[in-house]
Amino acid sequence: MRKTIRCLLVYLVLCIGISTAFSQGLTPPSNVTAMDTPNDDGSSITIKWEAAPERSSISGYQILRRIAGGGLEEIGALLPAGTTTYVDSSIEKGSAYAYVVRAVTETEATVDSEETAPAKGTGELFHTGKIPLFIAMILFSAGIVWNIYYARSGKEIFVRRIPGLEAVDEAIGRATEMGRSILYSLGLGRVEEVPTIASMTILGQVARRTADYETPLHVPCRDPIVTNVVREVVRTSYLDEGRPDAYNEDNIFFLTESQFAYAAGVAGIMTREKPAAIFLQGQFFAESLILAETGNSIGAIQIAGTDSEHQLPFFIASCDYTLIGEELYAASAYLSREPMLLGSLRGQDWGKFLIFVLMILGVVLELAGVNWITTLLQRVS
Amino acid sequence: MRRQVPLILCFVFGIVMIFTQFSPHSVSQTLYQEVISWALIISPFALVLATTTLIQTHVTRIRRRTEHWQYSFLVFVGIITMVVIGVPFGPQNQVFEWFYTHVQVPMDATMFSLLAFFIASAAYRAFRARTFEASLLLITALIVMMGNVPVGDLIWNTVLSWLPLEDGASGARQWILNNPNLSARRGIILGVSLGVISQSIRIILGIERTYLGGGD
Structure with missing residues (x-):
């Protein structure tokens, strides 16, 4: 009899515990990844995770990091509940860091994600986000240089x-x-x-x-x-x-x-x-x-x-x-x-003409519901 | 040689500085910051140059007794006073600050406030409705001015209430600033940007070299 009562009590405590955890929505942050921040000088690592379900009681996230062979340390302030990205800019270049995202509820209950694989900050030689700008600059410069040489040939x-x-x-x-x-x-x-x-x-x-x-x-x-x-x-x-x-x-x-x-x-x-x-x-x-x-x-x-x-x-x-x-x-x-200076002026006009054509094309496409020129310009900026 | 060395330096640094804008790597950014900080080294030399040139100019005026040469003495009084107080006691010194706050600041403010009168005279000339363009400018300016003052909306809603515009003078002003005005400004900015790039290429390639002056 006493054994049955003890079993019932354990079962009751387990049920209460599980139901409490589920009622608070305290599931650990999922799909946490840490990777080198793209297009920077290698001084930061970006941590990403999936957003908590809308009805969860999570009030914020705390980021913890571990340098190889060290313990976990909290970094930065408590992040708001909707956050899904954090950029750690306080790293030492060349060192590997692993991260844990800790979900915190209003009652200060916490649950930790799994630790990410170690990530290192690496400086990129070329900013890939600026490729369209780079191409535009090369094209425009090439236009000017071509016109300078055209002018040098003696053509009016x-x-x-x-x-x-x-x-x-x-x-x-x-x-x-x-x-x-x-x-x-x-x-x-x-x-x-x-x-x-x-x-x-x-x-x-x-x-x-x-x-x-x-x-x-x-x-x-x-x-x-x-x-x-x-x-x-x-x-x-x-x-x-x-x-x-x-x-x-x-x-x-x-x-x-x-x-x-x-x-x-x-x-x-x-x-x-x-x-x-x-x-x-x-x-x-x-x-x-x-x-x-x-x-x-x-x-x-x-x-x-x-x-x-x-x-x-x-x-x-x-x-x-x-x-x-x-x-x-x-x-x-x-x-x-001077012909060479006049040539550069002509190249400048080519650039203006190209921008003018792009603007007209962009307006026409935008009116037709196609917004790829607008998207391209937004990415460049 | 006197021209070739600056041209080579200009080419190398011009190209390098362009590429630092496309490379976020720490080496590139350190180089960029380093070169920018070199420019600061020029400042002390500029100060010496400024003082020397200023003294030379005014000494010449006094020596040649050119018109209003007496005012050149005031330049020396100003320089000597500020140096005598500023160099030993620093810019935080009360007397130094007093001269700055009670002499230089009011004089600057006086010149700045003259703008109000100059704007009035320039506006009078620009807004004389002699041509269609000037009349258009006058009407536009009137709307913008009305939109800028609180009483503008009241006047607009009383006198121009028959116009099919809901937001009054301030709405019309905003529309003018956001549409025709901004479009024109952006057009100018685009042209200026292309002009700057073109001028920079000419300088980097050594085609434009007037700024180097003479010499071989």
């Missing part, structure tokens, strides 16, 4: 008329006729920035013409290194035109690094010197309107150009001619008419 290349650049000679001629100076500002860009380099190239061409016409050219700079490079660029232009005597180094000077002090300085020079032509080419920010409006108020012919799309409306409103975005980069080729 058509370049559309850019009014802002056509007006360069007119502006310099006007200043010469009026016996006044020309002011050239490269904006706030530093020497390593592409718009500044593009602006220096335009300045080189402008300086050639001012050397010919013996028109004073003033270049107030915001960056001391830019100042020195610009001096060299202008000096070379004067030398190339056979007018080294007309070159005056004092006309190219460092003003200040402070944005609004630079604006005040250049606006002051405009008001005092009253240049007949003003070139604002390069990278500009909030000071763009101060400079352009001051130039406008003194009646100078103004040719502006920037790739900062926020400043373009100000230049368009206040200047006579504005080089919009890419025209700034086309200027050197346009002004020098």
Whole structure:
């Protein structure tokens, strides 16, 4: 009798235990895997597991890891219930780690998954997610290089008329006729920035013409290194035109690094010197309107150009001619008419055409319910 | 040789830096960070260059007695004051901070606030409804301005309630910014990006070399 009662009690306890476990939904996280995070420098391992059923009482997950030969240690904070992925970025490169995902309930009951196979973080040589971007870059670069070589063969290349650049000679001629100076500002860009380099190239061409016409050219700079490079660029232009005597180094000077002090300085020079032509080419920010409006108020012919799309409306409103975005980069080729530079311009247009075709195709396909171009672009970004 | 060495360096570093953007490997990323940090080394030289150039320019002006040469003395007063206070006592010094907060900041703010007047004069010129495009610009600007102020919706709903637009001035403003405005901006950004790539290729290949100046 006593044996029967004992058996019944054991059976009862087992039943209660099993039913409690099932009522809490406390099943261990399943299909837990640990693998090297793709497309990184080898400094992380990604742990994945399957989501708990919707009705389970799991309130979160705690990740535990074991380095070869060591004990289990908790890493990171408690993860929310819906989480199915964790990236462990605190690993030592070259060491193997095994992971356990611990499910935690609101009553702080826990159940552990099986331990994963050890995984190591390995740095990839190539980011596979950037393959479409890489192909696009290679294609675009190849297009430009091909056009450069095409231009070298002596074939004529058509370049559309850019009014802002056509007006360069007119502006310099006007200043010469009026016996006044020309002011050239490269904006706030530093020497390593592409718009500044593009602006220096335009300045080189402008300086050639001012050397010919013996028109004073003033270049107030915001960056001391830019100042020195610009001096060299202008000096070379004067030398190339056979007018080294007309070159005056004092006309190219460092003003200040402070944005609004630079604006005040250049606006002051405009008001005092009253240049007949003003070139604002390069990278500009909030000071763009101060400079352009001051130039406008003194009646100078103004040719502006920037790739900062926020400043373009100000230049368009206040200047006579504005080089919009890419025209700034086309200027050197346009002004020098050097075949190789013109070739690169043609390659650039090919790129634009390709993007245009892709956009039209993407819109048409999207309207037809096919979204593979959109998906491709989303993956690239 | 004077031109060839920079051209070779430019080519090698240009290609290497492009490939660091496609390789997440630690060697590649360390190299990228290392090269970026080299650029910082230039900063102290830039400071010396800046000071030297500034002093040269203003000494020349004083010596030649050019117009308004007296103001060049103010530059030296400013430089000497800040160096005398800043170098021995550091930028946290109260007097140094006072000069910054009560002289430089208000002067910058003054220049910045001038923008309000310049915007008004530029807008007046741009929005004169002489042509169809200028008229279109004027109407668009009016809608955007109305959408930016709380009273705009009230005016819109009172005066323009007959228009079949539910969200009032702020809705119309948002539509203008999200559709025609954003499309134009993206077009410009695409062109600029291609221009930058094209310019970079020209520099890397040594076709564009004006920035190197003269010399053989």
